Amino acid sequence: MHRPELPCIDAVVAHARRVVILEDLVDHTNVGAIFRSAAGLGMDAVLVTPRCADPLYRRSVRVSMGAVFAVPWTRIDPWPGGLAVLRERGFTIAAVTPRGPGAIPLSEFAAHAPERVALVLGTEGDGLTSPALEAADVSVSIPMQAGVDSLNVAAASAVVFWALATPPLDPREPGN
Secondary structure, eight states: OOOOOOOOHHHHHTTOSEEEEEOSOOOHHHHHHHHHHHHHTTOOEEEEOTTSOOTTSHHHHHHTTTGGGTSOEEEOOSTTTTHHHHHHTTOEEEEEOSOSTTOEEHHHHHHTOOSSEEEEEOBTTTBSOHHHHHHOSEEEEOOOOTTOOOOOHHHHHHHHHHHHOSSOOOTTSTTO
């Protein structure tokens, strides 16, 4: 198989309203699962940082059920300097994190979501890097119970994507 040349960020986000950024994820299963959730829950594009696992690795492709071929994606480099391109295009950068002072609950963020948002999801274990958190315009958290500090990044992505789906998904509708 010939690997296609990746498009530039501008081409991938030109008409996007919801963009996902994967910072340094190393598990191909998580990358694939996030692509599948992005496709199923209406995210418009995915950007992966230079140290993120390859979405075209066979495990990522398989877990994504082929969504890596359906969702527009490319690499964002330099990182996090490449966020300037998104800001110039009117995106609000939202760090999805269980930590960080001032993180607002997802439900509150979703109720007043910006027109264009780029959601930054961090690597397994460590989460987002300090430079990524500092570069974000807002930090968003999923409130947890029973002493659990966070969800797996793939599970967290699905929760966030569902909350920010446009148009909002009605769980009573067939297929949702």
